[in-house]
Amino acid sequence: MTQLPTTTTRKLGLVIDLDTCVGCHACVISCKGWNTENYGAPLADEDAYGANPVGSFLNRVHSFEVTPADDAPPSLVHFPKSCLHCDNAPCVTVCPTGASYKRVEDGIVLVNESACIGCGLCAWACPYGARELDPREKVMKKCTLCVDRIYNENLPEEDRVPACVRTCPAGARHFGDLGDSESAVSQLVAQRGGFDLMPEMGTQPVNKYLPPRPKDQLQETDILAPFLAPVTDTSQGFLGWLDRALSALPGAKE
Amino acid sequence: MHPAPSIIVFTTLSGLGFGLMAFLGLGLPGSTGWVALAFYVIAYALACGGLVASAxxxxxxxRALRAFSQWRSSWLSREAWLAVLTLLVVGIFAAGRVFWGQLWQPLGWLGAALALATVYSTSMIYASLAAIPRWHGPLTPLHFLSLSLAGGALLAGQVGAALPLLALAAGVQLVVWMQGDGALARSGTTMASATGLQGGAVRAFEPPHTGTNYLLREMVHIVGRKHAARLRVLTLILGFGLPMVLLVLPFNHWLGLLAVLTHVLGIFASRWLFFAQAEHVVGLYYGKR
Incomplete structure (x- = not known):
C-alpha cells in the first residue's frame, strides 16, 4: 500500500558525520557488495570493463568545496548520500502499484521488486536521487537500510548494522532509532546540531547529517618577523654593479 | 528530465485523443453512422496508441495491471482508471451514435468529463512532483488541458471553438515558459540547502563516479536543451500560428488535415521541451541543472 503510515513505531536511520568522513568510498563498495550478494535483485553493472561503465548503486559519495567569505582557506567536505527513509516520502505515494512502501514497525522505505513495473516515477519524485533503476533487472533499487542484516540472527551481533556503517573506517556513519530521543544517534544529533537535507521539500527525512566542525585558523603572529626584515633593498657586489650599469643606460625605467 | 520518445508520443497523442473524445461526448460534431465511426476510430487510435506507447x-x-491498485495516493494509478473508464463510457455513447443514430447525451457529458479528468490526471503526475520546480504547480494542468481542448476542437472540426482555444493554449504556453524559466531559482532549493553546508560558497568539487549514471541520464538531461530557443519558436509557429491561419482560410478538408498535422508537430516540440528543460533538484548535488 503506497499510502504512508501516519506514524511509525521506530524511525531507524543513519546519522552521517560530515566532519569525520574521509571520502574513502568504502561504504559505497560494501553496500554494493552486500546488496549484490543478498536481498533482492543484484546491483548490476553494464560495460563494467569497457569504455563507458555504468551501474546501480544505493550509496554514493560526493565531494563539495566550501569557500568561506573571509580569507580563510576553502575546505573539502565528503558527502555520502543514500536513501533518507523520509517520514513524508514522496517516492512512496506516487507508486502506482504499491511496490514502494514504508514499514510501520521501523519506518524503513522498501521496494517490493516483484510488484515493481519499472516506471521510474518514484525516482523522479525523490529530490535526493536515492533511487536508481537497475539496468539489468529493470526494477527500482534503493537503500534497504540492510534490512537483511539488522534483524539477522545468523550474524554475530556486531554485524547487525547496515554494511556501510559496519565498514566505515572513520566511524562517520551511525545507525539507530531516531524516533527515540534517548538513543545514541538522537543524542549525537542533538549535541552536534544534526540537520535535514532540503528541509524546504517537506520530506521530513529520518537520516540526519552532522555539520563539519569549524577548522582551526593559524594566527598571523610571527614574533621573528621584525628581526628578519631585509637589511637592504639594493644588490651588492657584481649584481649591484650590473644593476647600476644597466640602470644608467638610456631607456631604463626610473 | 530525459525526454523519452515513448512518453512524448504518449502524452501528446493521448491528450489529443481525449480532447477529441470530450468534443464528441458533447455531441460536436453531431454526425452519426460512418462519419461518426471515423471520428471515434481516430479518437480511440490516438488515446489507445498513446497508452500502448507509454507501456x-x-x-x-x-505487470502493468498492478498500476490500477494505488488510486488512493498515486496520480499515475488514477490516470489508468480514468483512461479505462473514459474509453468504456465513450465507447457505449459511440455505439449509440454509430449504429443506432441515438444521442444518449447524459452519457456523452459523462464521457466528456471523464476524458478531461484523464488529461488532468496525466498532468498531475508531473505537477505533483516537488523535486521538479518547473512542473510543480497549477500551470501544468492548465497547460495540458488547454492543449488537449485546442487539439480536440481542431480534430473535431469545430473551427469556431478551435480558434479561441488555440489562442488560449498559446497564451498558456507562453506563461508556462516564462514562469518555468525561473522556477528552480524561486523554489529556494540550492546546493547549500541540498547539502546543508554553511559558512561559505558551496561548489561541487568531485562527483561520486567518473562516468554517468541513471540519475544523470534520467534527471539531468542537459543535452536535450541544446536547441531550446529554436524549438520554442517552432512550437509557436507549427503548434498554434499555422493551424490558426489555416483555419481562417476558406474551409477545405486538406487544409484541415494540414492544420492538424502542423499542430501535432508543434506539440511534439513543446512536449520535448516540457521534459528536456525540466530541472530536477538532484542535479544540484552534481553542480548541474
Missing amino acids: FHLGHPE
Whole structure:
C-alpha cells in the first residue's frame, strides 16, 4: 500500500558525520557488495570493463568545496548520500502499484521488486536521487537500510548494522532509532546540531547529517618577523654593479 | 528530465485523443453512422496508441495491471482508471451514435468529463512532483488541458471553438515558459540547502563516479536543451500560428488535415521541451541543472 503510515513505531536511520568522513568510498563498495550478494535483485553493472561503465548503486559519495567569505582557506567536505527513509516520502505515494512502501514497525522505505513495473516515477519524485533503476533487472533499487542484516540472527551481533556503517573506517556513519530521543544517534544529533537535507521539500527525512566542525585558523603572529626584515633593498657586489650599469643606460625605467 | 520518445508520443497523442473524445461526448460534431465511426476510430487510435506507447518505457510491462491498485495516493494509478473508464463510457455513447443514430447525451457529458479528468490526471503526475520546480504547480494542468481542448476542437472540426482555444493554449504556453524559466531559482532549493553546508560558497568539487549514471541520464538531461530557443519558436509557429491561419482560410478538408498535422508537430516540440528543460533538484548535488 503506497499510502504512508501516519506514524511509525521506530524511525531507524543513519546519522552521517560530515566532519569525520574521509571520502574513502568504502561504504559505497560494501553496500554494493552486500546488496549484490543478498536481498533482492543484484546491483548490476553494464560495460563494467569497457569504455563507458555504468551501474546501480544505493550509496554514493560526493565531494563539495566550501569557500568561506573571509580569507580563510576553502575546505573539502565528503558527502555520502543514500536513501533518507523520509517520514513524508514522496517516492512512496506516487507508486502506482504499491511496490514502494514504508514499514510501520521501523519506518524503513522498501521496494517490493516483484510488484515493481519499472516506471521510474518514484525516482523522479525523490529530490535526493536515492533511487536508481537497475539496468539489468529493470526494477527500482534503493537503500534497504540492510534490512537483511539488522534483524539477522545468523550474524554475530556486531554485524547487525547496515554494511556501510559496519565498514566505515572513520566511524562517520551511525545507525539507530531516531524516533527515540534517548538513543545514541538522537543524542549525537542533538549535541552536534544534526540537520535535514532540503528541509524546504517537506520530506521530513529520518537520516540526519552532522555539520563539519569549524577548522582551526593559524594566527598571523610571527614574533621573528621584525628581526628578519631585509637589511637592504639594493644588490651588492657584481649584481649591484650590473644593476647600476644597466640602470644608467638610456631607456631604463626610473 | 530525459525526454523519452515513448512518453512524448504518449502524452501528446493521448491528450489529443481525449480532447477529441470530450468534443464528441458533447455531441460536436453531431454526425452519426460512418462519419461518426471515423471520428471515434481516430479518437480511440490516438488515446489507445498513446497508452500502448507509454507501456514501452516500463521496465516490466507484463505487470502493468498492478498500476490500477494505488488510486488512493498515486496520480499515475488514477490516470489508468480514468483512461479505462473514459474509453468504456465513450465507447457505449459511440455505439449509440454509430449504429443506432441515438444521442444518449447524459452519457456523452459523462464521457466528456471523464476524458478531461484523464488529461488532468496525466498532468498531475508531473505537477505533483516537488523535486521538479518547473512542473510543480497549477500551470501544468492548465497547460495540458488547454492543449488537449485546442487539439480536440481542431480534430473535431469545430473551427469556431478551435480558434479561441488555440489562442488560449498559446497564451498558456507562453506563461508556462516564462514562469518555468525561473522556477528552480524561486523554489529556494540550492546546493547549500541540498547539502546543508554553511559558512561559505558551496561548489561541487568531485562527483561520486567518473562516468554517468541513471540519475544523470534520467534527471539531468542537459543535452536535450541544446536547441531550446529554436524549438520554442517552432512550437509557436507549427503548434498554434499555422493551424490558426489555416483555419481562417476558406474551409477545405486538406487544409484541415494540414492544420492538424502542423499542430501535432508543434506539440511534439513543446512536449520535448516540457521534459528536456525540466530541472530536477538532484542535479544540484552534481553542480548541474
